[in-house]
Amino acid sequence: MKKKIILDTDPGIDDAMAILFAEAHPEIELIGITTVYGNATIDNGTQNALYLKQKFGMNALVAKGTDMPLVREPVGATVIVHGETGFGDLKAPSSLDVSAIEKPAYQFIIDSVRAEPGEITLVAVGPLTNLALALEAAPDIVELVKEVVIMGGAFGENDHRGNVTPFAEANIHDDPHAADKVFTASWPVTVIGLDVTEESFFTAQYLDELRDDAGEVGQFIWDVSRYYLKFYSEKVGMEGCHVHDPSAIAYAIQPSLFECRSGAIRVVTDGPAEGMTIQKSDQRSYMNDEWSSFPAQKVGIKVNDKALLSLYRETLVRYSQS
Numbered sequence: 001m002k003k004k005i006i007l008d009t010d011p012g013i014d015d016a017m018a019i020l021f022a023e024a025h026p027e028i029e030l031i032g033i034t035t036v037y038g039n040a041t042i043d044n045g046t047q048n049a050l051y052l053k054q055k056f057g058m059n060a061l062v063a064k065g066t067d068m069p070l071v072r073e074p075v076g077a078t079v080i081v082h083g084e085t086g087f088g089d090l091k092a093p094s095s096l097d098v099s100a101i102e103k104p105a106y107q108f109i110i111d112s113v114r115a116e117p118g119e120i121t122l123v124a125v126g127p128l129t130n131l132a133l134a135l136e137a138a139p140d141i142v143e144l145v146k147e148v149v150i151m152g153g154a155f156g157e158n159d160h161r162g163n164v165t166p167f168a169e170a171n172i173h174d175d176p177h178a179a180d181k182v183f184t185a186s187w188p189v190t191v192i193g194l195d196v197t198e199e200s201f202f203t204a205q206y207l208d209e210l211r212d213d214a215g216e217v218g219q220f221i222w223d224v225s226r227y228y229l230k231f232y233s234e235k236v237g238m239e240g241c242h243v244h245d246p247s248a249i250a251y252a253i254q255p256s257l258f259e260c261r262s263g264a265i266r267v268v269t270d271g272p273a274e275g276m277t278i279q280k281s282d283q284r285s286y287m288n289d290e291w292s293s294f295p296a297q298k299v300g301i302k303v304n305d306k307a308l309l310s311l312y313r314e315t316l317v318r319y320s321q322s
Contacts, residue, residue, distance in 0.1 A: 002029040004119050004146075005252060006112060008065070008105070009245070010038030010126030010171075011048040013082050013228045017202075018125055018151075018245035019049070020217055021312060023058055024319030025253055030060045031120070032112060034105035038126040038174055039078045040086030042067035046100055048085070051092035056217065062098070065105030065130040069175035071269075078170065081231050088227025106133035113144040120144075123252055124182075125151040125245040127171050132178035135185055142187040150191050151248035152179065153265075153277035157195035157301045168275030169194050172267060176275045180267040183277075189297040191265065192248045193277065196258060196303040200243035204229060207240075210313060215320030243308065250308050251300070257311070259302035264291040 005028055009015045022030045033053070035046040046064045053062055068074050077086070085091050101108065109130065113120050122145055124131055131148070134141060152171035154161050164170045172179045183189060202225070211222035225241065232238045251258055263281035268274055279299050280291035 002027055003121060003252060004029045004031050004116065005121050005123050006032040006034060006109060008034045008036060008122060008124040008126060008130050009045075009049065010036050010040060011045045011052070012039035012086050012126070012245070013088055013224050014241070014245040015039060015125055016048070016052060016087065016224055017221055018249050019052055020056065020221065021246050021249045021315060022123070023056060023060070024217065024315045025249075027253060028249075030058065032061045032063060032108060034063045034065050034108060034130055036065040036105070036126045036130050037067050037074065037077070038171065039082040041077050044077070044085040047092045047096070048087055050096050050098050050100065054096050054098045055220070061108070062100045063103055063105040063108035064100045066133060069127065069129055069178065070132055071177045072175065075174050081228065083227045087224045090224050105130045106137060109134040110138040110141055113141050117144040118146055121147045121149060121252055123149045123248050125171070125248050127174035128152070128178040128182045129175045132175070132181040135181055142185050145187050148182065148187055148189045149248050149252050150182070150189060151193070151197065151245050153191050153193035155193060155195050155277060155279055155299055158199055160194040160198045162276070163194060165275065167273050169277070172277055173275030176267045176269045179277070180269060183265040183267060183297060184294040186295050190251060190260060190300065191277070191297065192251050192258065192300045196300040197244045197247045198242045199303050200247060200305040200308050201238070201240045202243055203240035206309065206313070210316060214316040217316050217320050243312075246312055247303070247308065250311060254311060257304045257308050258300045260298040260300050262296045262298055264294040265297050265299070266291055266294070
């Protein structure tokens with residue numbers, strides 16, 4: 001039976017890579033794409049999601065989400081990484097034949113999991129505000145969601161600690177209060193953060209070969225990745241890019257690609273370490289402990305990067321041939 005997914009995303013170049021991965025894999029049924037601010041503004045990100053829906057004939061419904069964090073001031077779109085509208089040098093047409101549903105993203109999430117209890121996995125690869133709003137409006141959904149898989153955070157494994165501050169990853173830093181709500185809720189969460197996403201690489205050669213072998217979808221990924229790779233080359237010194245958002249989809253498809261550890265997670269919500277994610281993985285009792293009363297969640301600490309890259313390539317090549 002296919003795994004049903006709602007993908008909460010801020011499209012975003014690597015978000016597009018993740019959306020197409022989820023759409024392409026035969027074991028995934030992508031029932032919804034909910035958008036959130038982050039890599040792009042909410043309007044641009046939603047337009048990008050709709051463009052992908054139209055271009056590749058997706059059945060997934062698109063629901064527009066929130067445009068600001070719960071508490072903190074908005075950071076703004078990540079133009080330096082993803083370009084002015086989110087897809088690098090490619091701009092989605094202003095007029096499309098498809099549109100977002102009228103229901104806001106958080107309500108679409110609530111209604112979907114209530115309609116199919118225990119069947120839907122939420123995969124979130126942007127700021128976690130839509131999920132936090134859903135929790136606030138309908139606390140009962142923690143009993144109805146099959147699993148929550150998140151691309152975000154950094155826990156210091158494999159020497160990865162942050163990418164927008166020394167200790168914070170971008171998705172969590174954009175709305176730390178929302179992330180803390182999501183991590184401490186009593187639903188099963190797996191965090192696929194920089195600890196593992198920065199251990200996998202789409203090299204320039206890998207993307208060239210994907211363009212050559214994966215038809216229209218490979219060409220699209222190659223096109224939008226030009227801006228992304230320029231950023232990585234000039235700012236990070238890499239001839240390729242980390243496999244961020246697609247790694248969350250890879251976990252949803254094949255969890256055995258990752259090794260995880262368990263423990264309660266909290267998020268620093270202000271000060272110089274704002275957005276820092278911290279996991280308590282020991283069983284020791286402390287005099288002052290803001291972790292132990294919350295459920296243990298899973299954090300990815302190792303990844304079989306070669307198998308992940310093979311899975312991504314094989315999925316898109318097969319999809320292009322169908």
